[in-house]
Amino acid sequence: MADDESGEGARGGGAGGGRGDANEGRGATDAGRGRAGADAGKGRGGADAAKGGAGRLSPWARFKHTPFFPATVIVLLISAGAGLFAGSYTFAFANPTPRNIPTAIVTADHDSTMRNQFLTGMEKALNASLKLHPYPSYAKARWSLEEQRVFAILRARDRGVELDVASAAGATVAQVLRQAGGKVGRASGVPVTVRDLKPLQPGDPRGLAVFYISLAATIIGFLGAIQLSVNAAALNPAERIGFNVAYAVLGAFSIAAIVDWGLKALRLPFAESWAILALTMFTSGLVFSMFNVLFGRWALLPTWGVMVILGNPSSGGAVSWPLLPSLLGTIGRWLPPGASVNAQHTAIYFPHHQHPFPFLVLGSWCVVSAVVFWTWRHRHPGGRPPRATPTRC
Secondary structure, eight states: OHHHHHHHHHHHHHHHHHHHHHHHHHHHHHHHHHHHHHHHHHHHHHHHHHHHHHHHSOHHHHHHTSTHHHHHHHHHHHHHHHHHHHHHHHHHHSSOOOOOEEEEEETTOSOOHHHHHHHHHHHHHTTSOEEEEEESSHHHHHHHHHTTSOSEEEEEOSSSEEEEEOTTTOHHHHHHHHHHHHHHHHHHTOOEEEEESSOOOTTOTTSOHHHHHHHHHHHHHHHHHHHHHHHOTTOOHHHHHHHHHHHHHHHHHHHHHIIIIISOSOOOOHHHHHHHHHHHHHHHHHHHHHHHHHHGGGTHHHHHIIIIIIITTTSSSSSOGGGSOHHHHHHGGGSHHHHHHHHHHHHHHOTTOOOSHHHHHHHHHHHHHHHHHHHTGGGOSOOOOOOOOOOOO
């Protein structure tokens, strides 16, 4: 009996303990539900607070965080760029006006009366834009023309005057001088003989081919750098410069070969013209690379401004410097497009009178751009992460 009673007690105690554990479990569950509800309430409260904060932002602040903001900025920049592009070329090319034409005058002439009479008429016709440089002999004046220090030579000859021009030095300047000389001679009764000492090649009668090949080298130069930045972003800075050299050399060869061998528009001193075009393309690519580390994704804007909007109209390729607005005529030769045109003109038409100045300009832009790019190469948008160095066990 005692054993039965003790067993029943044990069973009763076990049941009581089980009911106690169940009650504790239900209590823990209820507590967990309470904490979860509190957390959910806090979450809803945080979301409501966030919504309230967003609602308190101004319309402009909300607009800046939408994809429409950068799209609007691009629309405005492209619109302004289109106007500047058209305006710069129209300003430079639409109405070329004589402003300062260096002209050699031979002072050893015995009969200077007709020459002076003709000069007076020319200055009136050209609005006093002739800048006279006296030379004691025709040979020295001709040397100055070969050096492209003057654009024309004026001397008395056979009871009249002789006006020598050089279309290769500036086709538009030679055209202006020929037209004005004929009109002034007829009006003043002075016989005038006009000679072109440096005519343009038959395949380029307007003298624009040099401008076109320099323009191609300039634009393709920085477009190549853009493509390397976008489609070969894994290149390290040194590798990017190496590929810049590669496409500059091959692209310049392609330009020179097509214009000379293919179209036969210009008979080029091939090696020299190839080198000038390659240097131009390399410089243009480095200029974009420089702006790329300085301005990031907006690098095309200053590159386009320097090279295309400002550099090409002032290069002297389409309109010679004496006919450009004074500011463009002054700064054009200090920019890469102007230096390229200057070097090409001299290489093609004045091969024995090449000047170091355009090469110094191109070289200076190269060096400055390369130094800036290499100094801030850590901002170069690309490259590969360094390889992990294996550790020895």
